[in-house]
Structure formats: structure tokens, C-alpha cells
Amino acid sequence: MTVPVKQHLIDPEICIRCHSCEEACPVDAITHDDNNVVVDFEACNFCMACIAPCPTGSIDNWRVVTEPYSLEEQFSWMELPPQETISTGVAGDSIEALEDEVERLLAEAHAGAGGHVRAPESAAKPTVNLYSRDNPAVATVQGSYRLTSEESDSEVRHIILDLGRTVFPVLEGQSVGVLAPGTTDKGQPHGPRLYSVSSPRDGERPSTNNLSLTVKREDGGVCSNYLCDLKKGDQVKLTGPFGSTFLMPDDPAARIVMICTGTGSAPFRAFTMRRQRAVGAGDGRLTLFFGARSPEALPYFGPLKKVPEEMLTKHLVFSRLPDQPRRYVQDRMREQTAALAQVLTDPKAYIYVCGLKAMEDGVDEAFRSIAGETGLDWSALKAELRDSGRYHVETY
Numbered sequence: 001m002t003v004p005v006k007q008h009l010i011d012p013e014i015c016i017r018c019h020s021c022e023e024a025c026p027v028d029a030i031t032h033d034d035n036n037v038v039v040d041f042e043a044c045n046f047c048m049a050c051i052a053p054c055p056t057g058s059i060d061n062w063r064v065v066t067e068p069y070s071l072e073e074q075f076s077w078m079e080l081p082p083q084e085t086i087s088t089g090v091a092g093d094s095i096e097a098l099e100d101e102v103e104r105l106l107a108e109a110h111a112g113a114g115g116h117v118r119a120p121e122s123a124a125k126p127t128v129n130l131y132s133r134d135n136p137a138v139a140t141v142q143g144s145y146r147l148t149s150e151e152s153d154s155e156v157r158h159i160i161l162d163l164g165r166t167v168f169p170v171l172e173g174q175s176v177g178v179l180a181p182g183t184t185d186k187g188q189p190h191g192p193r194l195y196s197v198s199s200p201r202d203g204e205r206p207s208t209n210n211l212s213l214t215v216k217r218e219d220g221g222v223c224s225n226y227l228c229d230l231k232k233g234d235q236v237k238l239t240g241p242f243g244s245t246f247l248m249p250d251d252p253a254a255r256i257v258m259i260c261t262g263t264g265s266a267p268f269r270a271f272t273m274r275r276q277r278a279v280g281a282g283d284g285r286l287t288l289f290f291g292a293r294s295p296e297a298l299p300y301f302g303p304l305k306k307v308p309e310e311m312l313t314k315h316l317v318f319s320r321l322p323d324q325p326r327r328y329v330q331d332r333m334r335e336q337t338a339a340l341a342q343v344l345t346d347p348k349a350y351i352y353v354c355g356l357k358a359m360e361d362g363v364d365e366a367f368r369s370i371a372g373e374t375g376l377d378w379s380a381l382k383a384e385l386r387d388s389g390r391y392h393v394e395t396y
Contacts, residue, residue: 007063008039008046013078013128014117015060015173016243017194021059022049031071034133034191034239036365038074055394056245058387078129081206085252101240106198107351114233120249120350121232124201127169128244129252136179136237137166141230142210156263158198161236162210168238170211171201171245173352173392178213178241178347179281180226192239196354196394198266200274214266214299228299243253246352246392253279256347257340259329261291264395265299271352272312284311287339291329293320329359329365330366341374344381350390357395385390 010021010030015037020039022030029043030050050059063069063083119126133135141163147156170176177192184190199212217228230236244272248256248271256275258268266289277282292298295318304314315336333340343349344367353363364378371378385391 002066002317004066005068007041007065007068009043009059009061009063009069009074009080010037010039011061012036013079013126013244014063014178016056016058016394017192018051018055020055024053025048027164029191029252031232033075036075036077038071038372039066040071042368054376055117056243060116062126063323076376081384086133093095117193117245117386117392119185119237119247119391120251120254122249122254123172123247123249124250126171126174126241126244126247128174128241130168131239133177133179133189133239134272135169136162136239137240139163139166139211140316141234141236142188142234142352143232144230147214147301149371150295152294154262154297155228156297157215157217157388158299159215159227159230160210160212161238162201164209166209168199168209168241168382169199170241171182172197172248172274173267174227174243176211176213176241178227179237179238179239180223182222190222195227196266196270197241197265198269200270200277202277212280214263214269216263223332233379245389246354246394248274248352249389250348251286251348252285253348255287255343255346257287257289257349257351259333259351259353259355259359261329261355261359263299264359265290267394269300271305276307276311279311281308282310284310287313288317289317289329291314291319292316328362330362332367333363333366337370337373340370344374344376344385347388347390351385351392353393353395360393 017037017313019037022032026042026047026049027045031038031039061080064128065084084271142160142162145158146156147158175194175196177194179192180190182190195213195215197211198214203210204212215224218224256271258271262270272286275286290298295301298316315332316330317327317329319328368378371381384393
């Protein structure tokens with residue numbers, strides 16, 4: 001008789017290849033190739049250390065199997081296989097006990113991760129993993145524009161990539177991988193570096209087959225320096241698209257709250273442009289909390305000022321203004337307690353957080369305070385919001 005076992009798996013449709021799970025795993029059970037991030041059945045001890053760091057919930061998947069899936073099988077997947085029908089050949093106690101154990105593990109995992117994140121119910125179906133390092137899409141640079149002032153010590157660029165006749169369907173909130181040329185210190189090709197797409201699904205202008213990226217030049221950053229140095233006409237190899245949960249609802253009446261710092265604004269530029277094209281000059285029902293050191297260091301500061309208030313309510317917060325106290329997005333959030341408390345209980349409201357990981361705890365505590373003001377338990381509410389596709393966090 002074959003004894004069923006539980007196996008920990010990663011959903012390749014949802015995974016954004018941030019490798020946070022791989023870094024968190026204390027027994028090196030998680031690995032990756034050019035296509036997928038996977039779990040080694042032989043090494044995994046179900047310690048759950050990888051669950052909480054995952055921003056998408058892709059790590060939180062389990063199957064009861066009679067024969068564990070190999071690494072080679074997992075590397076080839078485009079989506080998770082369904083739960084197989086298992087027959088033990090004996091009375092059902094053993095399989096029922098095993099399934100109960102999986103349910104217990106799932107409950108523990110959800111408690112740690114704050115719910116199982118899902119895409120909004122009305123979101124369009126995304127395409128994922130269409131191109132890999134072995135089969136990349138090739139795009140041509142249409143333009144590269146500095147977003148931050150020359151006086152700012154932070155260089156952020158808006159880079160437009162023309163896809164020509166290449167079919168590369170991408171939705172707002174998805175990411176693409178960029179393959180920088182050259183090799184690592186070990187002589188291996190550089191792996192794809194993920195960047196959120198900052199243009200809507202139909203391109204920088206309606207019905208154009210291009211996409212844009214928001215890139216900050218980092219000291220020693222192989223891919224960021226490569227991208228920031230590109231000139232018009234240069235070619236870039238892309239993988240992806242990636243991500244199937246950090247998507248905006250396809251409902252013009254949905255209320256969307258966006259909270260970001262720095263280049264975390266990229267998907268929210270795409271959200272805003274998508275909504276503008278959907279509703280025209282009407283009520284956008286969008287709210288943005290955007291933090292930076294100064295106006296000069298805030299990407300898209302000029303264009304943001306031109307977006308009408310009826311389309312986008314803007315809260316721009318600066319932490320390094322001369323002779324001013326340091327202020328962060330969570331400070332402005334607390335000042336908007338009444339409005340955000342309504343968001344938390346509105347079934348047609350969606351919350352998105354994107355930016356540096358350092359912002360995550362502050363935003364979480366602000367929501368805890370706001371929820372507490374109205375007698376709500378933030379931990380339970382956050383899990384409920386994630387389960388219903390209404391709360392999304394992507395930090396790096």
C-alpha cells in the first residue's frame with residue numbers, strides 16, 4: 001500500500017519571484033531556476049518560516065500525494081496541479097487524519113501570513129510566465145526620462161519599452177523580469193530582476209504595444225544601472241509577466257486606496273491611467289498616499305499635480321523638508337482616520353501597499369490604530385480583507 005504524504009508547493013501563477021521565501025528557509029529547501037521557485041520535498045520540514053515573508057500567498061499551498069512531485073516537475077509548471085484523488089485501499093482513517101493535519105497547517109500558516117491573498121473578484125485574468133530566460137521577449141527602448149531633479153541625490157527614470165510585434169499581455173500590478181547582460185562573480189548569467197510595470201494594459205498611449213518601468217539607480221545595482229544607462233534604440237530582454245493577485249478590480253465603481261514610497265508608485269501610475277481611461281473626467285474613486293524625502297525626490301511629482309482631485313485624492317508626504325518635522329505615509333494615514341475607517345468596512349474598497357519593506361510595519365500599525373478607533377480587530381480584519389482580494393502588499 002502506498003502511504004499518502006503532504007507536500008508543500010508554490011503556486012507559479014501567483015509567485016512574483018521575489019525569493020523572500022528562499023531567503024527565509026532555514027534548511028535550504030527552496031530553490032529556483034529560470035522559470036519557477038519550488039520546494040524540495042526531501043528537504044522541507046514544514047517549519048513555516050517561509051510563510052510570513054511571502055507578499056502574495058503563493059508559498060501557502062499544499063497537496064496530499066501518493067508520489068511527491070519532483071523538482072523537475074515543479075520547474076516545468078505553469079500552474080499548480082489539482083489535488084489528486086487518493087485511495088489508500090483501507091478504511092479512510094489514515095487519509096482523513098492526514099488531510100486534517102494539512103488543514104491544521106494551513107490554519108497556522110494563514111495566521112502567520114495574515115490571510116490568503118487573492119486577486120479582486122472582478123480583476124481580469126492575467127497571463128503569467130509567457131517568457132523565460134531561455135525564451136525571452138525582446139523590447140526596444142523608446143525613451144528614458146529622469147523623473148527626479150538633477151539636484152536630487154536619487155536618480156529615478158521612466159523607461160518606455162516598445163514590444164513591436166511581440167505579444168506581451170500585461171495587466172496593471174504585474175511585474176516583468178529584466179535580463180541584464182554579463183555574468184555573476186561565479187560566471188553564471190544574471191537572473192531576471194523584477195520591476196513593476198508602470199503603464200496600463202493598453203500601453204503608454206491607448207492601443208500601443210509598449211510598457212514602461214520606473215527604475216531607481218542603485219549603487220552597485222547591476223540591473224538598475226544597466227537600465228538607467230540604456231539609450232533610445234537599445235534592446236532589452238524581458239521575462240514574465242509575473243503576478244496574479246496584485247491586480248486592480250475591473251470595476252469603475254470600486255474604491256482604491258494606494259500607499260507607496262519611491263518606485264513603489266509604479267503600479268499605481270498604471271492603476272491611475274487605467275481608471276482615467278475607463279471613467280474619463282468622472283469620479284476616479286482613487287486615493288494615493290505617497291512618501292518621499294522631498295518633492296524633488298518624488299517620482300512623477302509634476303504629472304501627479306496635474307491629475308484632477310476628482311480623479312485622484314493625493315496625500316504627498318515628505319520626510320526631509322528643511323526646518324520641518326519628518327513625516328511619513330503612516331502619519332498622514334492617521335490624520336485620515338475617519339476616511340480610512342470607512343474604507344476598511346466598505347465591501348467595494350481595495351487597499352494596495354507598495355514600496356520599501358521598511359514602510360510595511362508603519363503602515364500596518366497605522367491601520368491597527370485606525371481599526372481600533374472604530375472597535376475593529378485589525379489582525380482578523382486584515383485576514384478577511386486578504387481572503388476577499390481587498391488588501392494587497394508588495395514590498396521589497
